[in-house]
Amino acid sequence: MLKRRALVAIAVLSLGTGCSRKEETETEPVVPVQAGEVRLGPIRRIVGADAVLYPRDQATITPKISAPVRAFYVNRGDHVRQGQLLAVLENRDLAAAVLEGKAQYEQAQAVYRTTIAASLPEEVSKSELDVEAAQQALDAAQKLYESRQKLYREGALAQRLVDEAHVAYVQALTQSEDARKHLTALRSVSREEQAKSASAQLAAAKGHYEATQAELSYSEVRSPLTGVVTDRPLYPGEMASAGTPLLTVMDTSQVVARANVPEREAMYLQVGDDADIAQEGEKLHGKVIVVSPAVDPNTTTVQVWARAANPGERLKPGVTVRLSMVAETLGDAVLVPLPALLPSAGGSNSVLIVGKDEVAHSRKIETGVREDGTVQVLSGLSPGERVVIVGGFGVQDGAKVRIEAPGKKDE
Numbered sequence: 001m002l003k004r005r006a007l008v009a010i011a012v013l014s015l016g017t018g019c020s021r022k023e024e025t026e027t028e029p030v031v032p033v034q035a036g037e038v039r040l041g042p043i044r045r046i047v048g049a050d051a052v053l054y055p056r057d058q059a060t061i062t063p064k065i066s067a068p069v070r071a072f073y074v075n076r077g078d079h080v081r082q083g084q085l086l087a088v089l090e091n092r093d094l095a096a097a098v099l100e101g102k103a104q105y106e107q108a109q110a111v112y113r114t115t116i117a118a119s120l121p122e123e124v125s126k127s128e129l130d131v132e133a134a135q136q137a138l139d140a141a142q143k144l145y146e147s148r149q150k151l152y153r154e155g156a157l158a159q160r161l162v163d164e165a166h167v168a169y170v171q172a173l174t175q176s177e178d179a180r181k182h183l184t185a186l187r188s189v190s191r192e193e194q195a196k197s198a199s200a201q202l203a204a205a206k207g208h209y210e211a212t213q214a215e216l217s218y219s220e221v222r223s224p225l226t227g228v229v230t231d232r233p234l235y236p237g238e239m240a241s242a243g244t245p246l247l248t249v250m251d252t253s254q255v256v257a258r259a260n261v262p263e264r265e266a267m268y269l270q271v272g273d274d275a276d277i278a279q280e281g282e283k284l285h286g287k288v289i290v291v292s293p294a295v296d297p298n299t300t301t302v303q304v305w306a307r308a309a310n311p312g313e314r315l316k317p318g319v320t321v322r323l324s325m326v327a328e329t330l331g332d333a334v335l336v337p338l339p340a341l342l343p344s345a346g347g348s349n350s351v352l353i354v355g356k357d358e359v360a361h362s363r364k365i366e367t368g369v370r371e372d373g374t375v376q377v378l379s380g381l382s383p384g385e386r387v388v389i390v391g392g393f394g395v396q397d398g399a400k401v402r403i404e405a406p407g408k409k410d411e
Helices: 001-027 092-116 122-153 159-188 193-216
Strands: 029-036 039-059 065-070 085-089 221-222 227-231 245-263 274-279 282-291 300-307 320-337 349-354 360-371 374-379 384-392 400-403
Touching: 029 349, 039 227, 039 300, 039 360, 065 193, 085 384, 092 193, 122 159, 193 221, 245 274, 245 320, 300 320, 320 360, 320 384, 349 400
Parallel strands: 029 400
Antiparallel strands: 029 384, 039 245, 039 320, 065 085, 085 221, 227 245, 245 300, 274 282, 274 320, 282 300, 320 374, 349 360, 349 384, 360 374
16 A cells, blocks of 8 residues: 555656656747848948058258348248248348359459450451551661660760660560560450350359359248248247258148058058048048058058048147048948857857747858948858847857847847
8 A cells, every 4th residue: 555655656746847847848048139130232341550640741941051040930830831931040241242243243244245246356457556556666766776876976975865765665675575465365366265265254253143142042041831830949049050950841731641551451452542530539531642562571561641631730740540441342242230240269250140930040150341330241141131139149059039129128
């Protein structure tokens, strides 16, 4: 009798355990998730990098002469135009040199005009007449001297008169020799040579005059570009030294962002690509203007420049900015939201797909371009499939899920 009661008790206990397991199976938990659909669409390949901002153009102005600063006409922060006078150095000595050079140049011009206008044959003819007249005067003086010597020897004339005749003879001889030498010089030098000599003197005088004008112009410091004065280290009265910076002018109407981009990403970029330059809420739109053809062997990066208009000069040169460049736009790409990606072993990615049976299945995928919370899927998914985008972390493969509307899980 006791044995029969024990068997009945065991049977009842077994029946209860079986029912409990069935209830556990029937009440398996359902995980609430949010899902998104795999779709086709365009996506851009964005190459991003930190960059340093530079002005469009910059000039560090150094004087060519050393002199005290007479006056500054600008201060730091002033906007200037190309060619505008910024400062004047002491230049009174240079102004005097210009006046001297001008006088010498005008004198050389006058000599040149006289030489070119003169007629050489007429000068030769006049010189020949001068020689003939000097010879006649010499002959007359010689005869007078010889006649007085004869009279003196005869005792009919005083020695004083002989000496006077001798002096006149010597003078006539000298004038005759000078006239002959002048005639010989005129006959040996051609008119072309005289013109060349006068022309060379004129050119030398002109060069000297222009050199003094250039020296004077160096005392006036003018802006080589339109921009803003960013540095002025000296004050009026201080000595400005040749080759030492006196002023710095930057053109910040446009800015250039220079970045070092990894080689594997720079290969997609080319001049003309769209680019955004951002810094602390400010964003400028521009274009890529330089993609270096060489790779830096130390960093294995490529230098890339992008230029953008800088209205209001909102961004300042020297700051660090974020440079984003559109390397290409891919059309009809398979896309999923970025939150759908789940890390897998080996650094690969996977997603949870949800079928009509609302059971989650893990699937490994290969990803490509990413942009603004969207990822391109190269393999592993097809358009129209549903993937878990919220609540998938920790969900096991084959788990039962319940698709909820966005925002419901947070309520």
